[in-house]
Amino acid sequence: MKQIHIGILGLGTVGTGIARLLAENGELISSRLGAELHLKKAADLDIERDRGIDFAPGVLTTDPYAVVNDPEIDIVLEMIGGMDIARELIMKGIENGKHIVTANKALLATRGNEIVGRAAQKGLSLAFEASVGGCMPIIKTIRESLVGNNIHAVTGILNGTCNYILTRIAGEGISFEAALEMAKAEGYAEANPSLDVDGYDTAHKLAILSAIAFGMKINYEDVYIEGIAALTPMDIEFAAQCGYRIKLLAITKSDGKSVEARVHPAMIPFTDLLSNVSGSMNAVTVTADAVGDMILYGHGAGMMPTASAAIGDVVDIARCIVAGGAMRVPMLGYQMEHIREIPIKPMDEIETHYYFRFSALDKPGVLARIAGILGEHDISIKFVHQTKRRTNGAVPVYMLTHQAREAQVKQALDKIAEFDFIPERPVLIRIEAPEEQKSGQGE
Amino acid sequence: MKQIHIGILGLGTVGTGIARLLAENGELISSRLGAELHLKKAADLDIERDRGIDFAPGVLTTDPYAVVNDPEIDIVLEMIGGMDIARELIMKGIENGKHIVTANKALLATRGNEIVGRAAQKGLSLAFEASVGGCMPIIKTIRESLVGNNIHAVTGILNGTCNYILTRIAGEGISFEAALEMAKAEGYAEANPSLDVDGYDTAHKLAILSAIAFGMKINYEDVYIEGIAALTPMDIEFAAQCGYRIKLLAITKSDGKSVEARVHPAMIPFTDLLSNVSGSMNAVTVTADAVGDMILYGHGAGMMPTASAAIGDVVDIARCIVAGGAMRVPMLGYQMEHIREIPIKPMDEIETHYYFRFSALDKPGVLARIAGILGEHDISIKFVHQTKRRTNGAVPVYMLTHQAREAQVKQALDKIAEFDFIPERPVLIRIEAPEEQKSGQGE
Numbered sequence: 001m002k003q004i005h006i007g008i009l010g011l012g013t014v015g016t017g018i019a020r021l022l023a024e025n026g027e028l029i030s031s032r033l034g035a036e037l038h039l040k041k042a043a044d045l046d047i048e049r050d051r052g053i054d055f056a057p058g059v060l061t062t063d064p065y066a067v068v069n070d071p072e073i074d075i076v077l078e079m080i081g082g083m084d085i086a087r088e089l090i091m092k093g094i095e096n097g098k099h100i101v102t103a104n105k106a107l108l109a110t111r112g113n114e115i116v117g118r119a120a121q122k123g124l125s126l127a128f129e130a131s132v133g134g135c136m137p138i139i140k141t142i143r144e145s146l147v148g149n150n151i152h153a154v155t156g157i158l159n160g161t162c163n164y165i166l167t168r169i170a171g172e173g174i175s176f177e178a179a180l181e182m183a184k185a186e187g188y189a190e191a192n193p194s195l196d197v198d199g200y201d202t203a204h205k206l207a208i209l210s211a212i213a214f215g216m217k218i219n220y221e222d223v224y225i226e227g228i229a230a231l232t233p234m235d236i237e238f239a240a241q242c243g244y245r246i247k248l249l250a251i252t253k254s255d256g257k258s259v260e261a262r263v264h265p266a267m268i269p270f271t272d273l274l275s276n277v278s279g280s281m282n283a284v285t286v287t288a289d290a291v292g293d294m295i296l297y298g299h300g301a302g303m304m305p306t307a308s309a310a311i312g313d314v315v316d317i318a319r320c321i322v323a324g325g326a327m328r329v330p331m332l333g334y335q336m337e338h339i340r341e342i343p344i345k346p347m348d349e350i351e352t353h354y355y356f357r358f359s360a361l362d363k364p365g366v367l368a369r370i371a372g373i374l375g376e377h378d379i380s381i382k383f384v385h386q387t388k389r390r391t392n393g394a395v396p397v398y399m400l401t402h403q404a405r406e407a408q409v410k411q412a413l414d415k416i417a418e419f420d421f422i423p424e425r426p427v428l429i430r431i432e433a434p435e436e437q438k439s440g441q442g443e
Numbered sequence: 444m445k446q447i448h449i450g451i452l453g454l455g456t457v458g459t460g461i462a463r464l465l466a467e468n469g470e471l472i473s474s475r476l477g478a479e480l481h482l483k484k485a486a487d488l489d490i491e492r493d494r495g496i497d498f499a500p501g502v503l504t505t506d507p508y509a510v511v512n513d514p515e516i517d518i519v520l521e522m523i524g525g526m527d528i529a530r531e532l533i534m535k536g537i538e539n540g541k542h543i544v545t546a547n548k549a550l551l552a553t554r555g556n557e558i559v560g561r562a563a564q565k566g567l568s569l570a571f572e573a574s575v576g577g578c579m580p581i582i583k584t585i586r587e588s589l590v591g592n593n594i595h596a597v598t599g600i601l602n603g604t605c606n607y608i609l610t611r612i613a614g615e616g617i618s619f620e621a622a623l624e625m626a627k628a629e630g631y632a633e634a635n636p637s638l639d640v641d642g643y644d645t646a647h648k649l650a651i652l653s654a655i656a657f658g659m660k661i662n663y664e665d666v667y668i669e670g671i672a673a674l675t676p677m678d679i680e681f682a683a684q685c686g687y688r689i690k691l692l693a694i695t696k697s698d699g700k701s702v703e704a705r706v707h708p709a710m711i712p713f714t715d716l717l718s719n720v721s722g723s724m725n726a727v728t729v730t731a732d733a734v735g736d737m738i739l740y741g742h743g744a745g746m747m748p749t750a751s752a753a754i755g756d757v758v759d760i761a762r763c764i765v766a767g768g769a770m771r772v773p774m775l776g777y778q779m780e781h782i783r784e785i786p787i788k789p790m791d792e793i794e795t796h797y798y799f800r801f802s803a804l805d806k807p808g809v810l811a812r813i814a815g816i817l818g819e820h821d822i823s824i825k826f827v828h829q830t831k832r833r834t835n836g837a838v839p840v841y842m843l844t845h846q847a848r849e850a851q852v853k854q855a856l857d858k859i860a861e862f863d864f865i866p867e868r869p870v871l872i873r874i875e876a877p878e879e880q881k882s883g884q885g886e
Contacts, residue, residue, distance in 0.1 A: 026590070128470050129588070136735035140587065145572070273720075290464055294579065294742075296740075322767075323771050328771065334475050338474035
């Protein structure tokens, strides 16, 4: 049986998962692939630790260049993470004619165009299913299954840490800080959680999805990013009373001319399946002209789900090697000459629905003054709720709006914040209502 | 740009959708594929009807053999449906060296092994993503994305007509017959709805999924099939009170030795996302060793979603042609020599949880007699509810059981049915509780 030689860079959680999957399910994979995936080398700084895997003699090495320079190795799996060293090793592998599989979303989001460009020049594959949504085959689905579709939007819960925290706040009415501590205790959050809770990780993934959905260069710089640290149980509870859950969403949409790409907390109606995604699970909705709405749901991270995605990529590449064919699916979904620089719309030009919470001193005429400012900015109110529950002498006023423009909303809130009866900065949460089905209807 | 020549057999709903997608999104598809999909011929008995598509001169023909015998055509899309003629045309196409794309689940379920075998001998592809779950890429996900996984179970809502009917019964408390009439009026059900409501269509799809999930020959003969016609609003309402919805499920599981394959109404807890799939939508959960649970959700039928799936298959094949490589992914997911005859477990050997409803005359000691029989058959009761609501002089007794064996359950119900205080045949609905996660856990 033909052998495909594999090298792994980094035996952390995911790298170890890949080695384990190759060891445990190798025979099964061969019966599907018709070739053997042979782990030739695996590099890590620590090759002494017992990872519960019987590596063959000579496989383990502390020298990553022993992997990327090995003339026999066909496919290199970069599972080190981080930026400079990972990039250098990937580029070296490409120069040496290796196909690359990676889960490194931060690197792809920021240096992906350069790396993909070089791989394409050399006729090599760089595959990255494991970089977005763990085991969910979102990259494959967009690039292959939906190849006949104009994609209108991709909307996802792409960070398990944030979703876990939001689920705990909603379930137990605790603060963000308390939920974050629980997430750390459960192993869902890092000691420095900023990459997750401030939305950067989600934005890395979104930049990749925007590119493959719309045939544009990867553009992380222009993604709007807002994290979940400012969310309060008060807002989450009021959202629930109105039939919404709050999730950290990655949203990218195209109207055929420009693209929206934004990461922020959003209220989603209970009727949308995404609002029912709880704990550390991930899910993503793709809206496209032929299929309407399609949803994928699964473990967005973790050792074995991510390893599974990487092995899927390895087998895709191995099948091309076995068949003697060239790179089959273009890395970013489109032929390189069709990938354009499509501008991402400035956040000010976004139009959506909004939730506001004002802390207002309880005086007559307050609501009229707020409503007046909103009206002047073309913001039409759908729903208002004033309670008598006092916080620091003020009462909360909740509002839901019809569709409004972000720039107008910001200006209006700035003006409202200046009123002396508004002691705190108003809270704004965007509402992501399911769009009317554009197509995909039928029996 | 290289041209790939395509022929369509049958311009019904899906065939027309494919022609429309090629016309409307052809340029987009080319920018992704790097080749042009050229519709060379399309055959239908009626080529006069206006389908809203500008076919080039000479494309339309009433002779299907003009398609399968055209020496230039690379890929034939069989969208006629039905058995004998479809099979004959597919086999003729294969003999002539054409790759085949089909949505014909009935044909695949019953004659798939023969057809796939012949295509494999000739080194050709036969692709059938459109046959199961409409636009949901369940075939691709199992065969490609989950290639590194031992698959434990596939559980799906695969028939939109049934799900629409069950959603209406649950929402409005109407009878099956009334909901079926609504489904007909809305275009969700055929004049003769048996194929859908009696579970055959779901079973066709399940037979295909079992094969690719477990590396077994397609075996439709041994799938257990029970439809939804006997379900009553009474059972659906009681299920809801206990936190369950009733769905027509396709269930296939493997313990590594034997396989379960069954289609029947099942109670699913609200906490399972499948229970929230309403209307004509489809969804399927795959449970596998590395990824844990993964769910796909989307339109399971309809013109454009099904056309989208077929075009995905066409492009997969076209990419292999463009790359000059051979058939890349084996048709049934495994190399032909690894496909085994795995027996499907007889229904009597299944173990699951059960819901029973007994109509009992309201006399003392009734419950003790029923419970006695169940106990004798090793059926342990989890929950009992007796109401005073009389129907034809009898009161309903509801029960939920712990795990029990189907053969014992049937014997027990037969005995209970003999009691003179049980005027009607007891009702049985199986409960599909989410299994404990076997793996796929992690951050």
